[in-house]
Amino acid sequence: MELFEFAFFQKAFLACLLAGTACGIVGVWIVIMKISFIGVAISHAAFAGALFALVFDKPVIFFSFLFCLAACAILGPLSDKGHLHPETSIGIIFSSTLGMAFLFMGLLPEGKSQALNLLWGSVLTVGAKDIGLLAVTSVAVILAVVLFFKEIQSVIFNRELAKASGIAASIFFYFLLVLTGAAVSSTLQSVGGLLVFALIINPAAAAYQITYSMKKMYFLSVFFAVFSGWTGLFAAAAFNLPAGASIVIVSSAVFALAVIFSPKRTAKKVF
């Protein structure tokens, strides 16, 4: 408990709570819509944006968010109007942003340590600005779910049926992608461009194994994400491990346990 006497640990603890909340909620949308690869694509877009900012000496957070938004803005129409499956358009964004990230990394005038920090994240060194950004994103994501629960439920259940019943399904789909981008870019500094993907998918996938209620799935997913963050943080402090990697390993363990003890394992298969 003496860890809490340190300001850096207090900030890290708070960052895990906020990042876990945002990623846990966003993960529910991603897992139910079965577009898990979107996390990878958007996180690489954020990474490329951050590297772009480093190369040209611009604000890192702003440009990572801008690249995320651009990726999201392209993903939706590509899958809608380009007659491509969402997974295909996500694959295109993923490879393009990865290429850009390596290009900007090659152009970095100084060492690569800054770039690697963005890739792996560093929850123990988050600043007040990062916490503020995480808080804004978490509140935005929570508000979206509270205010538009029924529209979001309908769209992630089935976009075509949602549209057929008079819901602006495409607008809500893009809205969810943009919020996903916001969650990814705001957690870039703390969890890292690579590891944020696990924090989005693993807790939501674990919750998916346990409940048939979407409301409960939101709560469970957030609980698992925050629990993974805090447990990973304590494990990192206790055993001198990298915090980001510890968080991801805990979230993977939570998923494995959820699969093993899932009440849905015995559910009948319907063909």
Place this chain on the structure above:
Amino acid sequence: MKRKISFENVSVGYMSETVIKDLSLDIAEGDIVGIFGPNGAGKTTLLCAVNGLARVLSGNVYIEGRKVNKLNGNVLRKNIGYVPQHFEIDSKLPVISEEVILMGSYGRLGLLRYPNNREKLLLDEFVGMLDMSNIIKKPFGQLSGGEKKRVLIARALMQAPSVMLFDEIFAWLDRDMVKSFTDVIIKLHKSNNLTTLIVSHDMHIIRKICPRVIWMEKGKIIMDAGRDEFLKKIRESDGII
């Protein structure tokens, strides 16, 4: 009789393929019309043109005199119930059947408004009518094909629509289920004062439910006639009935 749905020289397509070609059609309010034809005739595309989900390449579709376009599509669709042909879903999906039914009311209710007593009453009415009391608390993904179709019909009815579109809802159902669905559709059509379009390639169902039949082939209407004339044409063409 007041015109409910009108097609004026409508062509509809997906990517480079034109599925419906220069089709004109009027459907009056309160009609119950069967859309008959072989696979690939453009029957489903015709339904999707009515609710604005298909890409109209040329011509105009009107609902109650209002032209369907991208801007008013969502508004018009609130009044059009649609039951799709295929509906694949993960059996573990965290949504129970009652929620799926209520989702039908979400577009009509609009933003920041949630189902209230009216929706609860409608839900109870449709659950009774479609004999679903034993399934509404079950996860939707765990239902059988026939049960899922019942839920999707109730979902479409929750929109309180004036037009209902049924796309091959009898496919893969056993004889008892077909009989039950047929009775339900006739009852719903009458009690809710609907204009109903039923796509099917089963002439027995079409003949039982629909006084008017539109026969489509290769994206065109080859016959638009009453039930008796339709049956006569069937007999003449291949002598099946």
